[in-house]
Amino acid sequence: MAHDTVENTSVTLLGLGAMGTALARTWLSAGHPLTVWNRTPDRAAALAAEGARVADSAAEAVAANPLVIVCLLDDASVEEVLAGTDLAGRDLVNLTTGTPAQARARAEWARERGARYLDGGIMAVPPMIGVPAAGGYVFYSGSRELFERHQETLAVPAGTTYVGEDAGFAALHDVALLSAMYGMFAGAAHAFALIRREDIDPAALAPLLADWLVAMAPAVHQTADQLRSGDYTKGVVSNLAMQVAGTPTFLSTAEQQGVSPELLSPYFELMRRRLAEGSGEEGLTGVIDLLVH
Numbered sequence: 326m327a328h329d330t331v332e333n334t335s336v337t338l339l340g341l342g343a344m345g346t347a348l349a350r351t352w353l354s355a356g357h358p359l360t361v362w363n364r365t366p367d368r369a370a371a372l373a374a375e376g377a378r379v380a381d382s383a384a385e386a387v388a389a390n391p392l393v394i395v396c397l398l399d400d401a402s403v404e405e406v407l408a409g410t411d412l413a414g415r416d417l418v419n420l421t422t423g424t425p426a427q428a429r430a431r432a433e434w435a436r437e438r439g440a441r442y443l444d445g446g447i448m449a450v451p452p453m454i455g456v457p458a459a460g461g462y463v464f465y466s467g468s469r470e471l472f473e474r475h476q477e478t479l480a481v482p483a484g485t486t487y488v489g490e491d492a493g494f495a496a497l498h499d500v501a502l503l504s505a506m507y508g509m510f511a512g513a514a515h516a517f518a519l520i521r522r523e524d525i526d527p528a529a530l531a532p533l534l535a536d537w538l539v540a541m542a543p544a545v546h547q548t549a550d551q552l553r554s555g556d557y558t559k560g561v562v563s564n565l566a567m568q569v570a571g572t573p574t575f576l577s578t579a580e581q582q583g584v585s586p587e588l589l590s591p592y593f594e595l596m597r598r599r600l601a602e603g604s605g606e607e608g609l610t611g612v613i614d615l616l617v618h
């Protein structure tokens with residue numbers, strides 16, 4: 326087994342896809358002894374030339390270091406890769422995207438095999454890894470002791486944000502933020518569709534769109550404040566009654582532009598349902614309660 330230098334913890338990394346390779350490079354650049362393994366061995370060749378030790382099997386890689394990091398396609402591949410390894414005494418950090426339930430089950434699975442477990446949700450794309458100015462970071466949840474022990478090493482590729490002992494919380498935060506991102510992309514798709522057949526340069530709309538989304542984003546703080554207080558009318562400047570009254574304008578404009586309303590309509594329907602409950606003086610926060618079963 327490799328021994329840590331005074332400054333740099335030795336790391337084992339399983340999975341050298343786009344993300345795994347980006348992670349690997351940062352640890353190598355920072356001087357961490359790194360053992361890697363990938364199902365398709367060719368993907369390890371460049372890293373070997375950069376100083377990584379390439380293991381012949383996942384079991385050999387796991388045996389090499391106490392800190393074992395996995396970044397594979399999905400939870401099924403984690404199961405497959407770790408099945409034949411001895412995890413006893415290992416600190417297992419799983420950066421593979423999955424559901425909260427998969428993370429909790431994986432934590433228990435690791436515990437039964439004698440390993441400590443930390444789950445991670447990566448809020449970055451590969452080019453952001455190792456570039457602090459890019460703002461990427463990783464949510465971690467599970468063993469706090471494990472997180473604190475390895476925080477310095479984990480902070481090499483990207484920032485670290487610990488969100489709790491519940492192993493599922495990193496995945497939950499990850500999915501929550503990415504779900505909001507898809508909602509934003511859906512809105513932007515509708516906006517671009519509206520101008521698609523007009524003599525309007527999409528490149529001229531893009532900065533207007535970006536600035537508007539940034540200006541509106543802080544509204545989430547008011548939403549959180551209202552959810553905490555239970556008073557959904559607190560600080561409202563654009564009430565639901567006014568906003569629902571405006572929805573025919575959006576739907577008619579879409580129709581006039583030959584654009585399907587299918588991205589907007591479900592949200593408008595929720596707004597109308599909330600208004601029908603007598604919540605016209607609220608903002609949009611009440612929609613959240615309609616979503617939760």
Ligand code: FVH
Nearest residue numbers: 340341342343344345364365397398402421422447449450
């Ligand atoms: N890339 C991104 O933009 C996102 C950013 C946010 C986080 N995700 C998640 O990170 C995990 C890894 O993503 P990736 O980008 O490295 O993915 P790939 O380039 O497709 O590499 C997949 C690796 O998984 C290996 N693999 C897949 N199936 C198996 C299997 N059954 N047994 C063993 N290994 C398997 C694959 O090996 P190979 O195809 O090279 O042999 C790659 O190493 C992921 O959870 C993202 O959601 C990335």
